[in-house]
Amino acid sequence: DKTLYDFADKIPGPKAYPIIGSSHKLLKQKEEDRFNIVQNMLAKYEQNDMTRFWLGPVLFIFINHPNLIQQVLSSSDCIEKSFTYKFLRLDKGLLAAKHESWVHHRKFLEASFQLDVIKSFISIFVDSSNQMLTSLEDQINAEQKKEQQIDVFKLTSRCALTMVLATSFGTSASEVHFDDEILKAVEELIKIISLRCHEPVLYFEPAYRMTRTYYREKKYRKRCCYYLDQVLKERREFILLNNNMKTSASTMTMKTDVSSLKDIDEELGIMNLDASSTNSPNSSFIDHLILHSSNEFTDEEIHDHIYTFVAAGYETVALQTFFTLLLLAIDTDIQEKVYGEIIEVSNINYDSLTKLSYLEMVIKESMRLLPAIPLVGRETQEEMQIGDLTFPKGVTLLIHLFNLHRRKDIWGEDALQFNPDRFLPENVAKRHSHSFLPFSEGLRDCIGKVYAMLAIKTILVKFLSHYKVTTDLKLEDLTYKADITLKICQDAKVNVQRR
Numbered sequence: 001d002k003t004l005y006d007f008a009d010k011i012p013g014p015k016a017y018p019i020i021g022s023s024h025k026l027l028k029q030k031e032e033d034r035f036n037i038v039q040n041m042l043a044k045y046e047q048n049d050m051t052r053f054w055l056g057p058v059l060f061i062f063i064n065h066p067n068l069i070q071q072v073l074s075s076s077d078c079i080e081k082s083f084t085y086k087f088l089r090l091d092k093g094l095l096a097a098k099h100e101s102w103v104h105h106r107k108f109l110e111a112s113f114q115l116d117v118i119k120s121f122i123s124i125f126v127d128s129s130n131q132m133l134t135s136l137e138d139q140i141n142a143e144q145k146k147e148q149q150i151d152v153f154k155l156t157s158r159c160a161l162t163m164v165l166a167t168s169f170g171t172s173a174s175e176v177h178f179d180d181e182i183l184k185a186v187e188e189l190i191k192i193i194s195l196r197c198h199e200p201v202l203y204f205e206p207a208y209r210m211t212r213t214y215y216r217e218k219k220y221r222k223r224c225c226y227y228l229d230q231v232l233k234e235r236r237e238f239i240l241l242n243n244n245m246k247t248s249a250s251t252m253t254m255k256t257d258v259s260s261l262k263d264i265d266e267e268l269g270i271m272n273l274d275a276s277s278t279n280s281p282n283s284s285f286i287d288h289l290i291l292h293s294s295n296e297f298t299d300e301e302i303h304d305h306i307y308t309f310v311a312a313g314y315e316t317v318a319l320q321t322f323f324t325l326l327l328l329a330i331d332t333d334i335q336e337k338v339y340g341e342i343i344e345v346s347n348i349n350y351d352s353l354t355k356l357s358y359l360e361m362v363i364k365e366s367m368r369l370l371p372a373i374p375l376v377g378r379e380t381q382e383e384m385q386i387g388d389l390t391f392p393k394g395v396t397l398l399i400h401l402f403n404l405h406r407r408k409d410i411w412g413e414d415a416l417q418f419n420p421d422r423f424l425p426e427n428v429a430k431r432h433s434h435s436f437l438p439f440s441e442g443l444r445d446c447i448g449k450v451y452a453m454l455a456i457k458t459i460l461v462k463f464l465s466h467y468k469v470t471t472d473l474k475l476e477d478l479t480y481k482a483d484i485t486l487k488i489c490q491d492a493k494v495n496v497q498r499r
């Protein structure tokens with residue numbers, strides 16, 4: 001596209017990696033080197049407001065300056081996601097949805113994420129965290145050592161998946177069962193989708209379908225779907241049946257008595273599900289989608305929305321909690337300060353979690369240095385002005401959150417150090433509103449951000465009030481790779497010791 005080539009010339013940045021030989025060249029690098037190539041390129045052009053990056057024939061423009069980032073994220077001409085989101089194969093879900101359907105669905109789904117609903121999930125967050133601690137105790141008891149090397153990410157992954165499944169399907173945490181194969185399948189799928197994002201040869205669907213990677217994708221997708229489709233189907237039938245029975249039962253109770261409702265619950269083995277008051281704090285995401293949509297959503301849309309919540313919610317929460325624990329294991333003084341704050345909590349609820357202001361600063365500092373989502377992508381829907389330039393329609397824009405969060409001109413000479421005090425209100429007030437964006441911003445920001453903060457805080461309060469974590473790793477030793485989510489290359493087991 002000549003317009004695009006001419007336009008790209010106005011922006012500094014490296015030329016294309018030739019298509020075949022070299023996207024291979026990029027891919028043959030170790031994963032962390034691939035991340036570094038982009039990282040170094042951005043650092044080199046950091047002073048530029050924008051940087052051009054050709055990957056094969058595909059042009060990406062990194063938007064670097066907070067002013068311009070604000071312009072992009074708040075513009076209604078730019079709420080379309082970049083083409084790479086198609087690789088998720090959840091086109092109808094909120095994360096990847098096209099503009100027209102997204103506007104309507106987002107408005108509707110906001111109700112599922114209202115504060116009252118999220119508050120009612122806290123007991124599930126607590127139960128899931130307790131299950132995690134039981135599993136940790138089992139590991140510690142099995143080895144009989146005072147201090148043990150633990151794969152904390154595995155623990156937080158199981159815990160976060162339990163939370164997301166229970167709150168999506170309206171069950172209690174103890175009713176959620178899955179084996180490690182599911183975790184493995186999700187992990188592999190994320191790797192494959194990330195590989196496609198890096199490899200232009202795999203962008204073209206018919207060509208991609210001839211590769212071995214596609215067959216691997218199919219295998220892992222089938223494994224996830226087999227599990228989730230089954231749960232989804234059962235819950236749907238169950239909710240609809242329960243709702244019908246309750247509707248007729250509730251008419252009867254006008255004349256008889258309320259115990260009939262309880263009998264129906266018992267007969268059906270219902271736990272934690274009150275379908276007659278789905279807008280109450282006890283409603284789950286699936287209740288809301290099925291019962292409140294009045295045929296608003298097709299089966300495919302319900303499927304994609306639920307899968308999107310699981311995909312967007314589980315690994316992000318697991319990673320960010322793990323990253324926070326790792327940073328606290330590196331800096332045990334800060335860990336002690338957190339401990340001093342959380343031992344005051346006698347009962348975990350919305351009010352007590354909201355009062356944990358130091359813990360919140362620590363989580364935000366972990367999101368700054370190690371943002372679970374390191375990159376977000378958009379596409380211009382119309383010709384639009386960004387800074388001094390007029391962008392044609394159809395340009396892919398990227399915002400590198402990892403890099404933005406480490407800029408020395410914003411965060412100071414000590415930008416690479418872990419210092420939660422950066423999030424003291426007086427320090428926040430001095431910075432640009434768009435210099436810290438772990439949940440993105442604007443119209444397509446994260447719909448689950450309140451859920452995520454409360455879930456992460458609950459896991460950390462539970463974990464850190466019983467255990468102390470340490471490690472020999474240093475922050476400067478860490479190297480990274482970017483799947484869709486940020487990963488650490490080191491084996492990041494931490495030493496866990498009972499308090």
Ligand code: HEM
Nearest residue numbers: 094095312313316317320372373376439440444446448452
């Ligand atoms: C630490 C945890 C989390 C982080 C760091 C995070 C981060 C983000 C970011 C950066 C985006 C914007 C993505 C983009 O523009 O491409 C996003 C969108 C989204 N997130 Fe989260 N997220 C987290 C947890 C959650 C949870 C728990 C849920 C649901 C239960 C969730 C559901 C979503 C959805 C549905 C979107 C798409 C919103 C839209 O386009 O309207 N996220 N998240």
